[in-house]
Amino acid sequence: MSIMDQDVVIIGAGVVGAAIAREISRYDLKVCVIEKEEDVCSGTSKANSAIVHAGFDAKPGSVKAKYNLEGNLMMGQLSKDLDFEFKQNGSMVLCFDEADRPALDELYQRGLDNGVQGLEIITGDEARKIEPNISDEVVAAMIARTGGIVCPFGLTIALAENAADNGVSFKFNTEVQNIVKIDGGYKVATNNEEITTKYIVNAAGVYADVIHNMVSSQKIHITPRKGDYMLMDKEVGGLVSHTIFQLPGKYGKGILVTPTVHGNLLAGPTAVDVDDKECTATTAEELADVSMKANKSVKNVPFRQTITSFSGLRAHEDGDDFIIGECSDAEGFFDAAGIESPGLTSAPAIGAELAKEIAEKAGAQEKSDWNGYRKGIPHVSQLSFEERAELIKQNPAYGTIICRCEEISEGEIVDAINRTLGAKSMDGIKRRTRAGMGRCQAGFCTPRTIEILARELGIKPDEVCKNRPGSELIVGD
């Protein structure tokens, strides 16, 4: 057997790929993550509901049910170890019609079967006492106390940074074109290079079927299921404190209304199957659908305070479940495919499971110097006045505000560029620091962020991109 470039190649640097990378970095293996975009967290992981699901929704016995519960239980400790924003705000499922009560009871029972703690059915009036802004039509509700919200960028970036700090390499703008079985492993052909590896992990999101079908005769098929969202100003982020779901019924799976960990209000998603795996364009019809359905749950959702709308794709596999584990007709090829909701919640558990399986198969040993902790960029605006004063004393750049709306300082932006797996684009900065994510949507900070990016990366301003190559912001001087 010839010497391989890598022990493990992970395809995809979304939350699942990053979680696997972080877990597998515990072992003495040579691991590389390849990603077709210019940064981590550039696909489904960046555009979703940002919910840590309690686990009552998945069918008992399904793969989803298992990883959802495990992931939910891991999230609190992980958020401390890796320093990302997570809040157990609890979920509430609304029932609008007495005729639907059996369905609510069934959901409750399903939650119990899945092992979910902290479930309770309450009356409509009790629900309104807890959430005064929900609809008068609510006749009953289920509370799920273990439901939470998370920063999806924070989670994904933290996992990836921690993996990188523990020796995993990342190759961006690298797209898999073909995979060939070779003796003792695989040869992965990309747009940049060929990489030989003993093991492959397929965490390619909506492209996981394409990757899987390169090596397996047992074909899978993923439908990109598009969901549009509207994000509202922090001024109205306190409209509800729980994540408000609708009981699946005649309106389909329903629209959720939730606070985000950053204090905004989020409503969405729609569910429209599309053919194009890159189709993240919102449509007027779907946005109208979001507002119509959200207003069913919560009275007078202030959509006039919308600061942005966006769209994400869920990787829906025909079998309607996650596909996790070694492919039966492709030894050493591990799938993490069909990862739709509750994928964000499940990712840490999927990562732990696959890393263990691969390490066992490879006979790998745990590293003695593995460090499972990571410290994020300081969120300067969230510090007390005293802490903030102290920080600016240490580094005056934390005293110059670049993004007014989110109060993000030059110091944080420079940190985002210069740290492990640093930002290389405007969106990279946005996801790491929130600069440009506020109510003016980067109107004021764009010119200064371009300047800082160009300066720190040693590039010309007209080379600064919004995200991938081709998204340059200015056309010249």
Add this chain to the structure above:
Amino acid sequence: MNKKVQIVIIGGGPAGLAAALAAKKNGVNDILILERDNILGGILNQCIHNGFGLHTFKEELTGPEYAGRYIDMVLEEKIPYKLDTMVIDINKDKEVTYINKEDGLQTIQAEAVILAMGCRERPRGALNIPGYRPAGIYTAGTAQRLMNIEGHMVGRKVVILGSGDIGLIMARRMTLEGAKVEVVAELMPYSGGLKRNIVQCLDDYGIPLKLSHTVIGIEGKDHVEGITIAEVDANRKPIPGTEEHYEADTLLLSCGLIPENELTKGIGAGMNPVTNGPLVNDKLETDADGVFACGNVLHVHDLVDYVSEEATLAGANAAAYVLGGAGKEGRRVKITCDNGVRYTVPQTLDITNMNDKVVVRFRVADVYKDRSICVYYDDEKVSSVKKRVLAPGEMEQVILKKESFDKYPDVTNIRICTEE
């Protein structure tokens, strides 16, 4: 113990500068201007076109020239200011907390505060334009800064949505820099900008203005490649079959300005939902004691000259407040509006202690032809001025004279409206 300053001015744009000068002129020396950008002058610095100062200086200046005159006066008067300084909090006790590189985080105790933070542009997300989120979509003011301050060209083939003044100005600016501005689409059946800007920035360059049109599609995933606009019906919904497609690499948005009042709300000052600015009395004092407001943070102005005038009043009143000359509260009367008048600034008037003349500024709700602006003291019409055209893009005003209340000492309501 926090440092004390008599008058703290938040913002060093045209409003803040004029307020500072007026406060100084009225006897207060202990003033501090806090400016978040790296120069004084605010947005005027990027407004390199002319048309500023006709009222204030009786000559036509560019934005930087207009700002420059005020900056020179502030320097001459040695009024202290801090740049790259962001106010992060003002509390009810008028403790102003700011941060910058040099001082770190500081809290100062102000006797009076003048809010002069200006406004921001309405972003794409607030406009509900569907589609991808590629590079090449800018608010007009961001593009203006990139071009006029940073020296960057933002695009070559441009569609502009919204006919606010900055959008109109940028249509001309980009044309002069060699870009092709294909069209300006305006959702409303009238422009939100000044008539003179439509003539001088669009008509003179042959750029079409399409009223009752909006953007319904943005092509291009990485960068804007094309823009589709369509005509809208009376409910502002696109009319099928009216779509027009333009090849473009840039979409500029000039769809309204929003006063930046996050700090104001923190102080607990009451807000006017129409202007998105604080409620003020004829002293331009908010309902937070000793906190004054002027300029675009109070309501969005059409001309900077009026900003300066308003800020001068705020500065003088803040000075009177800290020097104890504000006098006691007299008979306070509400100023209300209806029938085509959307709002007024101020919203109350102390008819006992008012200045000899008080300017009440407002905007109308639609384009009106041959209407009168009328003032009622309770049910009695006290003035009526015929106007050939009234438009939402142009600020209007009436002047209330103190002597006019001699005959109406018991008035309980002042109402401003339009009449056919």
